[in-house]
Amino acid sequence: MQLDNKIPSGPIEDLWEQHQFEMKLVNPNNKRKFEIIIVGSGLAGASAAATLGELGYRVKVFTYHDSPRRAHSIAAQGGINAAKNYKGDGDSVFRLFYDTVKGGDFRSREANVYRLAQVSLQIIDQCVAQGVPFAREYGGLLDNRSFGGAQVSRTFYARGQTGQQLLLGAYQALERQVNAGTVTVFNRSEMLDVVVVDGRAAGIVVRDLITGEVTSHSAHAVVLGTGGYSNAFYLSTNAKASNATAIWRAHRKGALFANPCYTQIHPTCIPPSGEHQSKLTLMSESLRNDGRIWVPKEIGDDRPADEIPESERDYYLERRYPAFGNLVPRDVASRNAKTMVDQGRGVGPRNNGVYLDFSAAIDRLGATTIKERYSNLFEMYERITGEDPYRVPMRIYPAPHYTMGGLWVDYHLETTIPGLYAIGEANFSDHGANRLGASALMQGLADGYFVLPYTIGDYLAPLLGAKPVPTDHPAFAAAEADVRDRVAALLGVKGTRSVDWFHRELGKIVWDYCGMARNEAGLEKALSEIPALRAEFHRDVRVLGENETYNQSLEKAGRVADFFELAELMCRDALHRAESCGGHFREESQTEDGEALRDDEHFAYVAAWEWNGQGTEPTLHTEDLKFDYVSLSQRSYK
Amino acid sequence: MEITLRVWRQPGPDAPGDFETYRAAGISEDMSFLEMLDVVNEQLIAENREPIAFDHDCREGICGSCGFMIDGQAHGPQRGTATCQLHMRQYTDGAEITIEPFRANGFPIVKDLAVNRKAFDRIVESGGYISVATGSAPDANLIPVPKATADRAMDAAACIGCGACVAACPNGAGQLFTAAKLAHLNLLPQGKPERYTRAEAMVDTMEHYFGSCTNMGECSVACPAEISLDFIALLNGEYAKAKLRSRRA
Ligand SMILES: Cc1cc2nc3c(=O)[nH]c(=O)nc-3n(C[C@H](O)[C@H](O)[C@H](O)COP(=O)(O)OP(=O)(O)OC[C@H]3O[C@@H](n4cnc5c(N)ncnc54)[C@H](O)[C@@H]3O)c2cc1C
Ligand code: FES
Numbered sequence: 001m002q003l004d005n006k007i008p009s010g011p012i013e014d015l016w017e018q019h020q021f022e023m024k025l026v027n028p029n030n031k032r033k034f035e036i037i038i039v040g041s042g043l044a045g046a047s048a049a050a051t052l053g054e055l056g057y058r059v060k061v062f063t064y065h066d067s068p069r070r071a072h073s074i075a076a077q078g079g080i081n082a083a084k085n086y087k088g089d090g091d092s093v094f095r096l097f098y099d100t101v102k103g104g105d106f107r108s109r110e111a112n113v114y115r116l117a118q119v120s121l122q123i124i125d126q127c128v129a130q131g132v133p134f135a136r137e138y139g140g141l142l143d144n145r146s147f148g149g150a151q152v153s154r155t156f157y158a159r160g161q162t163g164q165q166l167l168l169g170a171y172q173a174l175e176r177q178v179n180a181g182t183v184t185v186f187n188r189s190e191m192l193d194v195v196v197v198d199g200r201a202a203g204i205v206v207r208d209l210i211t212g213e214v215t216s217h218s219a220h221a222v223v224l225g226t227g228g229y230s231n232a233f234y235l236s237t238n239a240k241a242s243n244a245t246a247i248w249r250a251h252r253k254g255a256l257f258a259n260p261c262y263t264q265i266h267p268t269c270i271p272p273s274g275e276h277q278s279k280l281t282l283m284s285e286s287l288r289n290d291g292r293i294w295v296p297k298e299i300g301d302d303r304p305a306d307e308i309p310e311s312e313r314d315y316y317l318e319r320r321y322p323a324f325g326n327l328v329p330r331d332v333a334s335r336n337a338k339t340m341v342d343q344g345r346g347v348g349p350r351n352n353g354v355y356l357d358f359s360a361a362i363d364r365l366g367a368t369t370i371k372e373r374y375s376n377l378f379e380m381y382e383r384i385t386g387e388d389p390y391r392v393p394m395r396i397y398p399a400p401h402y403t404m405g406g407l408w409v410d411y412h413l414e415t416t417i418p419g420l421y422a423i424g425e426a427n428f429s430d431h432g433a434n435r436l437g438a439s440a441l442m443q444g445l446a447d448g449y450f451v452l453p454y455t456i457g458d459y460l461a462p463l464l465g466a467k468p469v470p471t472d473h474p475a476f477a478a479a480e481a482d483v484r485d486r487v488a489a490l491l492g493v494k495g496t497r498s499v500d501w502f503h504r505e506l507g508k509i510v511w512d513y514c515g516m517a518r519n520e521a522g523l524e525k526a527l528s529e530i531p532a533l534r535a536e537f538h539r540d541v542r543v544l545g546e547n548e549t550y551n552q553s554l555e556k557a558g559r560v561a562d563f564f565e566l567a568e569l570m571c572r573d574a575l576h577r578a579e580s581c582g583g584h585f586r587e588e589s590q591t592e593d594g595e596a597l598r599d600d601e602h603f604a605y606v607a608a609w610e611w612n613g614q615g616t617e618p619t620l621h622t623e624d625l626k627f628d629y630v631s632l633s634q635r636s637y638k
Numbered sequence: 639m640e641i642t643l644r645v646w647r648q649p650g651p652d653a654p655g656d657f658e659t660y661r662a663a664g665i666s667e668d669m670s671f672l673e674m675l676d677v678v679n680e681q682l683i684a685e686n687r688e689p690i691a692f693d694h695d696c697r698e699g700i701c702g703s704c705g706f707m708i709d710g711q712a713h714g715p716q717r718g719t720a721t722c723q724l725h726m727r728q729y730t731d732g733a734e735i736t737i738e739p740f741r742a743n744g745f746p747i748v749k750d751l752a753v754n755r756k757a758f759d760r761i762v763e764s765g766g767y768i769s770v771a772t773g774s775a776p777d778a779n780l781i782p783v784p785k786a787t788a789d790r791a792m793d794a795a796a797c798i799g800c801g802a803c804v805a806a807c808p809n810g811a812g813q814l815f816t817a818a819k820l821a822h823l824n825l826l827p828q829g830k831p832e833r834y835t836r837a838e839a840m841v842d843t844m845e846h847y848f849g850s851c852t853n854m855g856e857c858s859v860a861c862p863a864e865i866s867l868d869f870i871a872l873l874n875g876e877y878a879k880a881k882l883r884s885r886r887a
Contacts, residue, residue, distance in 0.1 A: 047772075050772065051771075051772040054771045054772060065695070065703070066693060066703065066754070066755060066756075067702075067755065067756070067758065067759050067799065068759070069702070069759075069799055070695055070696075070701045070702060070703050070799075072695070072696070072701075074696065074700055074701045074702075075696045075698055075700050075701065084778070084779075086779060122773065122775070124778045125775040125776065125777055125778045126770070126772055126773070126775045127778075128775065128778040128781075128828070129768065129770040129774075129775035129776070129778075129828055130767070130768050130770055130775075130828070131768045131791075131822065131823050131826050131828050131829050133788050133789075133791040133792040133795050133822065133826065134788070135788070136782075136783055136784075136785045136788040136789075137785065138785050139782065140782025140783050140784050140785065140788075141779050141782055142778060142779055158792060158795075159792060159796075161700065161796065164700055164796075164798075165792075165795060168795065171762070172762060172766055172767035172768070173767060173770075173772075175759065175762045175763040175766065175767060176763075176767040176769060178759075178763045179763045179764065179765075185759075187756070187759075210748060210749075239695040239696045239697070239701065240694060240695050240696075240697060241695050273666070273668035273669075274666055274668060274669075276666065276668075276669050276673045276676065276677060277673070278670070278672065278673050278676055278697065279697050281697075281698055282698075380698070380699070380723070383716075383719065383723050383725060384670075384723075384725065385668075386667070386668075386725070386727055449772045449773075450772070450773070453772070498680055498683045498684075500676070500680065501680075542683060542686075544683060544686065544687070544688045544689070545688045549649060549650055549749060550650075550691050550748050550749040550752060552689070552691055553683070553689060
């Protein structure tokens with residue numbers, strides 16, 4: 001298969017504008033003749049649905065949540081980037097582009113990233129007009145902060161609840177279209193398959209989570225804004241229900257899956273407190289602006305923090321990376337924390353964390369200032385751990401957080417199945433091997449508000465007059481039958497172990513061998529353990545109750561079944577990529593002082609995998625990455 | 639520690655329900671309330687009994703999915719805390735805890751502790767937005783907003799839409815939720831043009847689903863986002879002005 005990324009040629013600054021002109025348009029009066037299905041109501045899905053509805057398309061939105069407003073995007077804390085340069089500190093579209101390409105360790109497409117940086121400007125305008133209450137300065141203008149190691153202040157934020165406010169903005173715009181009659185929302189409805197007819201996306205099959213009813217829906221195009229797959233690790237910062245079923249089912253129907261091994265482990269999360277741990281809580285990265293990270297110098301030093309004198313503390317990030325100190329990028333901060341804990345210098349009752357200490361900042365700025373900046377985070381920390389971070393240093397440890405991999409899409413955000421699009425975290429597009437802080441919200445909204453609504457027209461325009469494939473087409477019947485069989489099979493096992501047990505076991509394998517550091521032997525091991533555990537799952541899982549009621553174990557069972565298959569692909573991709581880049585650290589490929597070592601000669605490409613059926617190896621397709629504007633260099637934060 | 643739980647079990651929206659009692663051993667104080675329920679559910683599954691259904695997702699107090707009555711209080715005893723953020727260190731060994739779903743006419747029961755809160759979406763749909771089509775916005779810094787105004791709008795916008803306010807209200811009123819959204823939008827300059835139509839539409843829709851407010855104040859006490867009662871006064875004012883204007887028109 002030849003992957004055509006549809007990137008137009010020309011100077012990068014003009015590509016998007018010129019391409020918008022070149023793409024086919026659907027006449028305003030004809031838009032209502034087209035039906036579009038959007039799965040997902042997070043930032044990406046809700047913004048796309050609202051915009052397409054405003055343009056006049058007829059849109060159906062599906063979400064497994066009870067309300068579109070509950071999508072996982074709601075939990076984002078820190079902020080959203082935009083190259084507004086309101087601070088006059090030298091930011092520009094080019095700088096945001098440059099930082100993103102470099103931060104992604106040269107594994108993303110320049111053209112996509114440039115477009116992202118360009119539309120970042122409009123996103124902020126749009127959100128403010130919708131009433132998103134971003135933080136402001138006393139003069140009434142918008143405030144910005146620097147985030148995740150950026151050298152400029154380009155992050156817009158709404159207290160520690162930026163994702164909430166952006167999502168509510170998009171949700172309200174979506175509800176406005178519901179009121180206008182252009183958008184219909186199907187809540188508590190889970191998409192369980194994509195239907196492809198004559199090589200094009202024709203619709204989806206959905207299960208009603210309350211009644212168990214399985215139905216088909218057809219449209220001219222299908223858009224997946226279904227989020228990331230960090231929950232393959234079981235423990236992650238993602239919401240409990242976040243899952244990969246939508247993109248995995250699309251993958252099984254022919255959509256290539258790109259860079260599944262690129263996962264981001266966030267450095268500042270609260271360490272697990274025991275086996276009962278059900279998810280991990282992120283402590284915003286902004287804390288690293290004022291907190292100092294350290295561990296005891298001595299291995300096995302169990303004294304409480306305040307009894308360890310300065311001279312016996314190792315501020316290891318400040319020591320190893322004098323220029324960036326505690327603000328090194330996420331992957332570097334995470335890996336270093338792991339090294340400390342692996343060396344036996346971890347802190348806390350389970351020796352599974354490192355300190356994030358605010359005492360110096362409190363001395364310097366006063367407790368009031370620190371309180372103003374972080375009080376909600378400190379309160380959250382205290383509720384969870386029972387410790388007061390004003391007095392005792394926080395304990396943090398890295399946790400799976402974001403997945404850069406996802407469905408392969410071209411410049412139009414279209415997957416390899418014509419008419420099937422992927423937006424937001426569900427696609428692989430813009431972050432390369434490592435995402436910068438505050439850039440996921442930007443990308444989700446860029447895709448949904450400003451890119452997809454235009455590119456989808458290019459696909460739809462020639463279809464004018466064509467009706468969507470009717471849902472009594474045999475392909476829908478076959479997909480529905482398959483969904484019913486899968487549900488019946490899960491209910492029919494009547495085994496001995498719960499779904500959560502299997503999920504937790506799977507997560508341990510993925511975390512141990514495909515987590516912060518990976519090596520050939522470990523990945524080979526994972527590739528033999530995962531299929532064995534999967535077989536056991538299908539033989540021994542216990543899903544009680546029936547299909548016809550609200551059955552949360554059944555929902556989870558279907559999602560975990562898909563995680564098993566995806567986890568295998570993650571490991572396979574990690575094994576094949578024998579270089580280190582961004583969040584993918586192969587122990588075999590590091591510099592003398594232990595930093596990630598890329599291999600541009602062999603791996604400067606996107607790895608896009610094709611499904612060949614259960615038990616058969618997937619086929620690898622590659623898309624070469626070219627760098628004309630940012631020259632390939634080894635990242636250095638020393 | 640060991641605790642005893644009385645849990646409302648109801649197989650479906652129209653089926654009768656009742657309390658069942660479960661004992662949970664080996665509960666650690668580091669567990670969240672929902673993690674304690676996870677443990678109980680694992681135990682139930684091991685005994686071949688259906689686990690307790692309850693809505694939840696973020697487990698960080700922000701998505702508004704979780705929430706039920708804990709010993710008669712929406713989200714339990716800790717102020718400003720959603721159920722998922724409540725931790726077992728709030729309880730002592732041997733505690734007996736009763737949990738049941740939010741009960742309000744506006745929130746029909748789905749199963750066990752899960753309820754249907756679609757009515758909230760309807761209120762927002764009726765006018766809880768600022769009409770601005772994508773791409774039509776002016777530069778974000780064109781209209782300065784005084785910091786105090788922006789902060790106050792944010793205080794209101796912090797509502798997580800969980801429904802605890804309705805559940806805590808003896809009348810099952812939806813005022814606090816509606817007021818929070820209305821205040822967020824009406825306080826900002828961007829929200830002014832639709833100020834009155836919004837107030838009317840949202841309040842009329844609210845009244846269709848929920849009971850009437852008699853200023854008991856229980857809603858604000860139960861609210862995990864600590865939304866202030868002042869916003870209800872604001873809502874009443876906006877609504878009165880809107881009615882006056884539409885009568886004149
Ligand atoms: C704790 C936390 C903090 C974060 N903070 C930041 C930050 O400060 N800045 C930043 O830029 N990024 C941040 N991120 C990342 C960012 O929040 C996410 O990447 C982004 O919100 C994803 O948005 P999305 O629209 O792609 O998907 P989501 O918000 O995950 O939405 C997915 C939607 O798809 C639906 N769905 C999924 N599968 C199905 C199916 N099969 N059937 C029906 N519906 C389905 C869900 O119901 C949901 O509506 C953070 C992430 C976490 C976990
Ligand atoms: S689970 Fe999201 S608020 Fe409690």
